[in-house]
Amino acid sequence: MAISMRSFIAGLIKLVLFFAFYMAGWLTNSQLNQYTIVSQQDRINSLENETALQRLQINELNRRATSNTESIKQLTKIQQDLETLKSEVQRLHGIKKETK
Structure with missing residues (x-):
């Protein structure tokens, strides 16, 4: 079974395309993971700031x-x-009335 040059090039192109799509998916997933991490860190920071503000408000209310x-x-x-x-005034008025 001889492999023709055309089949070989077609297979090679398919392999390159498969690898390119795989890398694109991997890079996209990596970017989404990084974005998720950054957005979650921002959310955590926001919640920490809100918690600190609420602590101050609670301390003021306690004061x-x-x-x-x-x-x-x-x-x-x-x-x-x-x-x-x-x-005492009522008692003194009572004493005053008795002495009259």
């Missing part, structure tokens, strides 16, 4: 909550002092 708690404690103490003063 405000602590401040509000202290204010409420102070208001409660003031209210208790006022109730004590009110009781």
